[in-house]
Amino acid sequence: MAPHAEDGVNGSSGASSLDFTTFSNIIDGKLSSTSQTRHGINPATDKPNPEVPVSTPEDVDRAVEAAKKAAKSWANTSYADRRKAVLAFADGLEKEKDAFAQFLTKEQGKPLHWAYFELDFALSAIRTMAGLELPTDVVADEEGRKIIVRYTPLGTVVGIVPWNYPILLCVTKIAPAVVTGNPIIIKPSPFTPYGGLKLVELAQRYFPAGVVQGLSGDDNLGPWLTSHPGPAKISFTGSSATGKKVMASASKTLKRVTLELGGNDPAIILEDVNIKEVAAKVATLAFLNSGQICLALKRIFVHEKIFDEFRDAMVEHTKTLKLGEAHEEGVFLGPIQNSMQYERVKGFFGEIEKEKLNVAVGGKNPDGPGYFITPTIIDRPKEDSRLVVEEPFGPIVPLLSFSTDEEAITKANNTNYGLGASVWSSNLDRATKIAEQLEAGNIWINTHFELDIRAPYGGHKESGIGIEFGIGGLKSYCNSQTVYLKK
Template identity: 35%
Template structure:
């Protein structure tokens, strides 16, 4: 689909969305296709005034939305789910244009995003309370669960649809209203989602959206006592700032933050499966995934075999514009991302590593980087200490189980971890010992609407998805009734 076809579609929105109306402002910012460097759109740049209006609209809409029955909210959410799937191809092509991932991968994200809406459309009907045995005769005690209030969802550019629906699905199902603040790199996908919500029958003011002046938006949100909940996906540094600022008005917070995931391959692993999993895990979305393996720990006995097979598979990865046939690896999001990956690779080579495959900017230019395998990696390298967020697989040697667990846990982060082993006793030992919120055991994917998603240590607070995801948007109210 050409740029003009994208722009001519009814879901192509470039304004901010407040109280059911799309509005333009005097100031704008540019959205660029990372694969071509071409401008896709100029989007209204919201600031303090627009953000406050969005908060006020959500606050005004809250009482009526809260009063709707769970079944009524569920029916609206289910219609939203259907509309997302009906527009799968357009949403995928829009996402590829502004984010860069291959369009087939983007289609997968659209389905994944829709699944959260479907899941919470059902879960919202199962918000139950409790009857508690009273302490004295003639009395009753009830505990009910009620929506927390106005929610602000702040989401990143790497999964511009799924990170939103993972928050908005449970928020709306619980009876909350809200404001979304998508990343400035990828506002178009988010705003298309809002347009579909409106078509589905989400009442005016229940969902609002702003993008633009990030600092002004953040300051306005954090200062507002009308905002009762912040749900954020992004860097640990920004997450810590939001948590500190939330304390002033005692906002509830959910934080899905950075990771430094280990991917451990033991001598007794199925090596072919481990290599296949490594490709799918590390090179999806050009490595720009918070749960991607960042450190590959390979036991001595299979190290050479694993890195040889991995290098062979990495060489086969077709790099290019996500709209082109056969492309499996698109560009990084922008020049700053390329510079970080380049810095990590160069640092690794300076400290004794070797680029077995790749290792430099791709000949396609723009923000493309070659898929890379680094051998002889060590913990002194930046790519062992920081989240690279790019298509680089550094491979570390290890000798014993005890050693690799210590090295894997030697990080302030604990979002995801992966390991491959055919030894049942080892599976349980290692899974219990790894300090991560999610563990993949002979499995490279840990993201589904059915299971809790979240990290420990500096990788976050709270859980998204599953039956637990709804709890993040609910408060418990206890009723003590006497004189009966």
């Protein structure tokens, strides 16, 4: 699904039936409070958002026990009835779309039209996943025997959701887990807990108690959930460094894991492109969501024959991308979501003077409230520099050059990451030959970040383990069971 800024902006769903002033855990179908609370920050204003619970180990135990209690009856519910419940959940969310989008800007910071885009993508994702058919595979049907493969629920799932797309990445864990017969406990990011808690609260209208639960907390909550002996699977989206910790913790009880981790996506721009058109698209895809997308373009390799012209066209378009608060007219980039990430991204700016980097555009950040970072392009930094090797997860990108297709492939693959990559050319045969040699789980030609929920999505190398979306994504929430039937 391609990002389009106008998607959903005019959609109106009326007043919300959910209260977006108070936020609770949801355990066994009931709203649950805690003695200790905390709050997130509106990253555009530095002002505090409402208080949310800080869960305890006892809350985790209660949620796991409730999920265990719900698991058998939910697994025995027909696939058709589980699908109906998921689709009803999507319809319920659509009615609440305005309220979710408005609050998403307060907790995540993204411009309002991108908040609507996230809600629309989330709705499409739920409905698409509910529409997929989990098969029973017939391996053999011979004279004397039949062999079939069934896919049965794993049990309790924990969904750990990041802060960059907190609504979308929450529902893409809820929908496949519950449609395949598993209860799920959602742990939203401490930076963006609000939308996830309200999604789970909304889900209580459509699922039995214990099937969809939500726990808010601090940095202790994730390890309590991943090490708890009750859950059967952890679905985690976040950084590679944290993903390794999740995997280590889950390994103690041999939990299944799906890890969707970081990326350092390259774009290879061949010399035969329409320079102005492609430069505008590449700049948009690099700075979308203020660069806070695992699949954002983060290393841009341009053929040396067109390098200067392409750089100038990309700079020209970048200057049109407005930075500002969510409700400002025409704004494209919002703030960095949290102070920790803001300081990390500013660290890359701190190296501009130290490394004597050549700034093509940007380089200076605005004063005042909010975690705002000006979109910045660095012209040909050293290819072993931190900006090239690491994933900034912010609106600063290196522009690099190459002279041959083989050199471009080598440079693009020179990373520990392997989430996405794209090749841009008017010669599809040449572009395809290059694309087939790139080490990434998702490859695009003449576009980037177009996702289709029907297709598997995952990373190579340190960008993750397992896949989401598609039939393979559904199967990842199941045990495979081979049945040998002697006739």
